[in-house]
Amino acid sequence: MNTSITLHQRQYALPTQPVVVVCIDGCDPQYITQGIADGVCPTIARFHTQGFASTADCVMPSFTNPNNVSIVTGAPPEVHGIAGNYSLDRETGKEIMMTDASLLRGETLLALLSEAGIAVAAVTAKDKLRKVLGHNLNGICFSSEKAGTCTLEEHGIDDVVELVGRPLPDMYSGDLSLFVLDAGLALLKQKRAQVLYLSLSDYIQHKFAPGTAESNEFLKAIDDRLQAFIELGAIVGCVADHGMSDKNNSNGTPNVIFLQDKLEQRFGAKSARVICPITDPFVRHHGALGSFVRVYAKDPANIEAMIDYISGLPGIEDTLSRQQAAIKLGLPEDREADIVVISSESCVLGSCTSEHDLSTVGDRPLRSHGGYSEQSVPFMLSHPMSEKYLQYAASTRLRNFDIFDFALNGVRENN
Ligand code: ZN
Numbered sequence: 158m159n160t161s162i163t164l165h166q167r168q169y170a171l172p173t174q175p176v177v178v179v180c181i182d183g184c185d186p187q188y189i190t191q192g193i194a195d196g197v198c199p200t201i202a203r204f205h206t207q208g209f210a211s212t213a214d215c216v217m218p219s220f221t222n223p224n225n226v227s228i229v230t231g232a233p234p235e236v237h238g239i240a241g242n243y244s245l246d247r248e249t250g251k252e253i254m255m256t257d258a259s260l261l262r263g264e265t266l267l268a269l270l271s272e273a274g275i276a277v278a279a280v281t282a283k284d285k286l287r288k289v290l291g292h293n294l295n296g297i298c299f300s301s302e303k304a305g306t307c308t309l310e311e312h313g314i315d316d317v318v319e320l321v322g323r324p325l326p327d328m329y330s331g332d333l334s335l336f337v338l339d340a341g342l343a344l345l346k347q348k349r350a351q352v353l354y355l356s357l358s359d360y361i362q363h364k365f366a367p368g369t370a371e372s373n374e375f376l377k378a379i380d381d382r383l384q385a386f387i388e389l390g391a392i393v394g395c396v397a398d399h400g401m402s403d404k405n406n407s408n409g410t411p412n413v414i415f416l417q418d419k420l421e422q423r424f425g426a427k428s429a430r431v432i433c434p435i436t437d438p439f440v441r442h443h444g445a446l447g448s449f450v451r452v453y454a455k456d457p458a459n460i461e462a463m464i465d466y467i468s469g470l471p472g473i474e475d476t477l478s479r480q481q482a483a484i485k486l487g488l489p490e491d492r493e494a495d496i497v498v499i500s501s502e503s504c505v506l507g508s509c510t511s512e513h514d515l516s517t518v519g520d521r522p523l524r525s526h527g528g529y530s531e532q533s534v535p536f537m538l539s540h541p542m543s544e545k546y547l548q549y550a551a552s553t554r555l556r557n558f559d560i561f562d563f564a565l566n567g568v569r570e571n572n
């Protein structure tokens with residue numbers, strides 16, 4: 158009988174006790190630091206003293222889909238092929254929302270673990286991630302967004318509402334995430350899963366800064382549930398898909414560069430198409446404004462001049478050609494745009510003014526992600542790591558997609 162699986166040159170031991178990996182969407186390390194200082198997350202504080210806690214870098218762009226796929230494949234986007242939530246297909250010229258696994262290259266750890274006979278469950282807040290996380294997964298996979306309509310055939314489960322025992326959450330709420338954790342706890346209690354991947358939503362982090370009453374209350378609710386997983390005998394690993402930064406001018410209005418407008422003013426109408434890969438159906442989170450965009454030039458002869466022009470704009474941190482972006486950021490070159498643009502911490506990038514409805518985010522100051530400034534994320538485990546993994550962590554740049562390696566292979570024996 159196999160005792161391990163191998164994916165993208167990394168070997169993972171099959172677990173002998175429950176393993177729960179939680180992706181706390183948009184959890185900037187400051188939420189944790191502040192939460193510990195405010196005493197609202199005693200379980201997470203204990204990870205720091207009795208388990209393992211560090212920070213890691215997420216993959217670029219610092220968006221949800223590429224990072225969730227990296228976490229469940231243990232690999233960067235150049236390997237698994239998912240480089241945004243939303244993209245322009247170079248072959249067809251069509252703009253597509255990533256809602257299935259058609260762009261995924263290779264398998265996921267979850268699929269391989271299930272194939273090896275481990276009971277696996279993946280639960281996500283947003284349904285947009287469900288199909289890619291559940292690709293070839295012979296187990297349970299559903300979202301809290303669509304928890305009311307699960308079928309055995311499609312999701313491996315059809316009684317989620319009874320299982321969790323409370324009403325379905327609102328799509329724009331912290332409860333959408335807590336429902337994911339509660340579903341995970343119920344699955345573990347009923348021994349319906351041994352490995353769980355639980356991916357939350359960043360609604361609270363988009364709206365509330367670290368240390369606010371709302372974000373601390375949310376963190377406390379997460380922390381209570383992490384404790385419950387440990388009491389059920391699980392090894393718990395926590396990471397985030399990306400951080401979160403304030404993106405406003407000093408007067409509190411969003412600090413936006415509408416890049417397509419600027420390029421059209423400078424190079425002519427329809428000279429460039431700017432794609433915002435943060436775009437997803439949850440517009441109220443961020444108005445599709447993030448710190449990373451892709452530019453497609455109508456005339457390739459303009460690319461160099463466009464790069465020069467964009468680099469000179471205030472608020473821009475990095476401007477890369479297609480090849481430079483692939484090498485520097487570990488992105489799949491065959492799917493990359495002509496130009497990749499990354500804005501500085503306090504600034505976001507948009508396409509045209511007319512394509513972004515800022516009224517939907519106007520209830521709170523804009524907080525978003527996508528850039529280098531949101532690459533640092535917490536990397537925490539409930540149990541102490543072996544000497545080998547402590548040395549590895551000390552000698553390398555940890556990535557958020559190392560979490561399954563640490564959770565499955567790194568826990569010190571006789572813990
Ligand atoms: Zn996210």
Ligand code: ZN
Nearest residue numbers: 183359442443
């Ligand atoms: Zn977000």
